[in-house]
Amino acid sequence: MFNCRCWGLGSPVAIYLAASGVGKITICDFDIVDLSNLQRQIIHEEKSIGLNKAESAKIALTRINSDINVVAIKKQLNIDEVKSIAEGVDIIVDCSDNFETRYALNKIAFDLKCPLVSGAAIKFDGQVSIFDFRTNNSPCYNCLFPSNDEEQNLKCSDHGVFSPLVGLVGSIQAGEVIKVLLDIGTTLHGKLLLINHRDIDFKILKIQKDKHCEICS
Numbered sequence: 170m171f172n173c174r175c176w177g178l179g180s181p182v183a184i185y186l187a188a189s190g191v192g193k194i195t196i197c198d199f200d201i202v203d204l205s206n207l208q209r210q211i212i213h214e215e216k217s218i219g220l221n222k223a224e225s226a227k228i229a230l231t232r233i234n235s236d237i238n239v240v241a242i243k244k245q246l247n248i249d250e251v252k253s254i255a256e257g258v259d260i261i262v263d264c265s266d267n268f269e270t271r272y273a274l275n276k277i278a279f280d281l282k283c284p285l286v287s288g289a290a291i292k293f294d295g296q297v298s299i300f301d302f303r304t305n306n307s308p309c310y311n312c313l314f315p316s317n318d319e320e321q322n323l324k325c326s327d328h329g330v331f332s333p334l335v336g337l338v339g340s341i342q343a344g345e346v347i348k349v350l351l352d353i354g355t356t357l358h359g360k361l362l363l364i365n366h367r368d369i370d371f372k373i374l375k376i377q378k379d380k381h382c383e384i385c386s
């Protein structure tokens with residue numbers, strides 16, 4: 170289990186996985202908790218301000234469930250370090266706030282044949298998907314959003330996010346993780362859930378595998 174940056178989504182994901190008894194959760198963040206984070210990063214509290222975010226999250230998760238093993242990595246990682254941490258995990262959850270991390274996690278998950286649960290939220294719009302690389306014909310994040318596109322790198326820290334939306338997206342991500350771990354139900358594998366929270370609009374689109382994708386084809 171591996172999680173990375175952006176505690177808007179990471180908070181509900183980590184809280185539900187810890188409460189559900191997921192045995193080992195590895196969290197990575199080099200950033201420090203700031204007052205401006207507390208509106209959406211609900212794992213942190215006022216007295217966490219000034220603490221490293223991974224450390225603050227570890228304290229909160231251990232309070233919820235003292236039987237699980239929470240590993241907090243408090244530095245910025247290069248791609249080889251991320252890959253070595255991700256080796257041997259059952260599932261990777263992308264809760265990041267930038268495309269560079271998203272593409273890196275997609276490549277690592279594809280190389281390791283590890284399921285990747287991807288989530289994003291900005292303003293009133295959210296999305297969730299699973300790329301289950303245990304199957305040979307899974308599309309990948311790069312099929313959906315090719316890295317050679319001139320995509321604007323929107324961040325919730327720059328553009329704002331409706332704070333309950335990150336709870337909604339993160340809860341769905343946590344649910345997808347638990348379903349994959351328990352092998353139950355129907356997941357969002359090969360599908361993209363789009364949410365508009367302002368108008369309560371939910372859509373599920375099928376993701377086509379790109380035959381020319383530079384990562385998975």
Ligand SMILES: [Zn+2]
Nearest residue numbers: 309312382385
């Ligand atoms: Zn692809």
